Amino acid sequence: MSIESPTSIKKAEGKLGVLMPGLGAVSTTFIAGTLAVRSGLSTPIGSLTQMGSIRLGKRNEKREVPIKDFVPLSTLDDLVFGGWDIFEDNCYEAAINAGVLEKELLDSIKEELEKIKPMKAVFDKNFVKKLDGEYVKSETNHRDRIKALRNDINNFRKENSLERVVMVWCGSTETYQDPSDKIYSNLSEFEKALDSNDKSIAPSILYAYSAIKEGVPYANGAPNLSVDFPAMFELSVKEGVPIAGKDFKTGQTLMKTILAPGFKAREIGIDGWFSTNILGNRDGEVLDDPESFKTKEVSKLGVLEQILEPEKNPELYGDLYHKVRINYYPPRGDNKEGWDNIDIKGWLGYPMQIKVDFLCRDSILAAPIVLDLALFLDFAKRSGLHGIQEWLSFYFKSPMCKPDLYPIHDLFSQKVKLENTLRHLMGETIITHLGLDYYYDED
Numbered sequence: 001m002s003i004e005s006p007t008s009i010k011k012a013e014g015k016l017g018v019l020m021p022g023l024g025a026v027s028t029t030f031i032a033g034t035l036a037v038r039s040g041l042s043t044p045i046g047s048l049t050q051m052g053s054i055r056l057g058k059r060n061e062k063r064e065v066p067i068k069d070f071v072p073l074s075t076l077d078d079l080v081f082g083g084w085d086i087f088e089d090n091c092y093e094a095a096i097n098a099g100v101l102e103k104e105l106l107d108s109i110k111e112e113l114e115k116i117k118p119m120k121a122v123f124d125k126n127f128v129k130k131l132d133g134e135y136v137k138s139e140t141n142h143r144d145r146i147k148a149l150r151n152d153i154n155n156f157r158k159e160n161s162l163e164r165v166v167m168v169w170c171g172s173t174e175t176y177q178d179p180s181d182k183i184y185s186n187l188s189e190f191e192k193a194l195d196s197n198d199k200s201i202a203p204s205i206l207y208a209y210s211a212i213k214e215g216v217p218y219a220n221g222a223p224n225l226s227v228d229f230p231a232m233f234e235l236s237v238k239e240g241v242p243i244a245g246k247d248f249k250t251g252q253t254l255m256k257t258i259l260a261p262g263f264k265a266r267e268i269g270i271d272g273w274f275s276t277n278i279l280g281n282r283d284g285e286v287l288d289d290p291e292s293f294k295t296k297e298v299s300k301l302g303v304l305e306q307i308l309e310p311e312k313n314p315e316l317y318g319d320l321y322h323k324v325r326i327n328y329y330p331p332r333g334d335n336k337e338g339w340d341n342i343d344i345k346g347w348l349g350y351p352m353q354i355k356v357d358f359l360c361r362d363s364i365l366a367a368p369i370v371l372d373l374a375l376f377l378d379f380a381k382r383s384g385l386h387g388i389q390e391w392l393s394f395y396f397k398s399p400m401c402k403p404d405l406y407p408i409h410d411l412f413s414q415k416v417k418l419e420n421t422l423r424h425l426m427g428e429t430i431i432t433h434l435g436l437d438y439y440y441d442e443d
């Protein structure tokens with residue numbers, strides 16, 4: 001399999017299905033938001049594919065074009081939504097329960113939302129201790145569950161006359177699993193574990209496996225393992241399917257990956273970074289379980305290590321104490337508050353402090369990420385890309401990359417990578433930001 005030349009990238013014709021395991025706060029905010037934008041009721045703020053533009057060529061050419069005009073992406077009108085959940089609520093009811101968007105807005109698109117009904121989920125309470133699944137498939141072994149999920153994907157495809165489908169995991173955070181376990185090390189070990197119904201394989205892994213086997217690109221919005229292990233890398237390359245993950249980069253970690261590269265760039269030291277959050281949505285309730293929190297904690301902690309590289313900069317970051325807390329506090333619902341206390345040091349070691357109090361709306365920040373991932377993953381597949389899509393790191397707290405590489409967390413490096421990938425795929429010159437040629441004649 002090879003990358004298509006720009007002229008042979010397949011057009012984004014026909015309907016694109018977006019399937020989401022988990023019809024909760026993020027996915028319903030994404031669906032309702034897209035329908036609202038489609039009806040001209042609102043604006044897709046936060047979405048690079050809808051609002052962003054990209055510079056092409058040299059600065060003096062003054063070529064800046066909207067990304068959606070430059071890259072052949074599906075239009076919002078061509079999207080069809082579907083998903084699974086352990087609760088039977090339709091998308092309207094689930095969005096009302098999530099409490100992110102106003103009822104008035106939801107009522108204006110109620111008819112369309114009510115038509116989106118979840119399929120029965122593959123669920124195992126051992127992986128999400130705080131939830132009780134009611135609307136769950138009866139199949140009890142992994143192979144039967146995969147067969148049922150593949151049937152769901154195919155029925156969704158047929159019933160909606162779809163040309164292509166992508167899947168974005170918007171389900172709850174599952175308990176921590178060790179990626180170095182032998183069953184994840186290669187495809188043959190993993191498939192043996194599926195056959196023997198290995199109890200350590202989580203539902204999100206079964207969704208991901210089913211998607212890839214159906215040729216459906218898959219992105220993981222949560223910090224669960226899901227597709228982030230060598231057996232899945234192997235499968236996704238073999239099947240020619242793009243995969244991406246993991247854990248949507250919103251809220252506090254988004255701020256961290258904006259601020260930390262700035263301190264590092266100016267050689268400002270950091271002794272401590274204490275982050276604490278209060279949130280009261282279902283995600284917060286799930287993360288109140290220490291095993292689910294551990295999965296999230298691992299995802300949130302790695303960010304500073306990689307950006308600051310304390311081993312290479314011991315005087316600046318060698319003593320850095322980094323702590324992340326998440327506290328479930330129901331009165332706040334989806335409107336999270338995240339505090340950061342950052343103890344920095346400057347010239348001659350003089351200490352200073354920065355306090356960040358981010359009153360954010362988690363799902364409002366996550367919804368445009370789901371949209372962009374769906375559109376870019378579909379584009380990636382049409383461009384002949386497969387396996388890990390590191391250029392989509394921009395959207396993730398724990399970006400997936402080849403095992404022999406380290407992830408890039410700096411938001412601005414991630415943005416350059418994303419834009420250069422688009423330029424490369426579309427046959428445009430890569431922008432290096434050197435710029436000496438504007439000032440010196442080239443021989």
Ligand SMILES: NC(=O)c1ccc[n+]([C@@H]2O[C@H](COP(=O)([O-])OP(=O)(O)OC[C@H]3O[C@@H](n4cnc5c(N)ncnc54)[C@H](O)[C@@H]3O)[C@@H](O)[C@H]2O)c1
Pocket residue numbers: 021022023024025026027084085086087098121122123124128131169170171172173174203204221222223247248249250251281282283286361362363365366
């Ligand atoms: N909101 C954000 O900003 C944000 C940021 C990063 C990551 N995330 C992650 O995205 C995911 C979704 O977040 P949310 O706020 O929408 O949570 P949510 O609790 O509102 O929604 C998750 C939904 O998944 C369902 N679910 C759980 N297990 C399932 C399974 N096996 N199959 C199908 N459905 C299942 C739950 O019933 C629930 O309705 C979470 O894992 C969260 O950690 C969210």
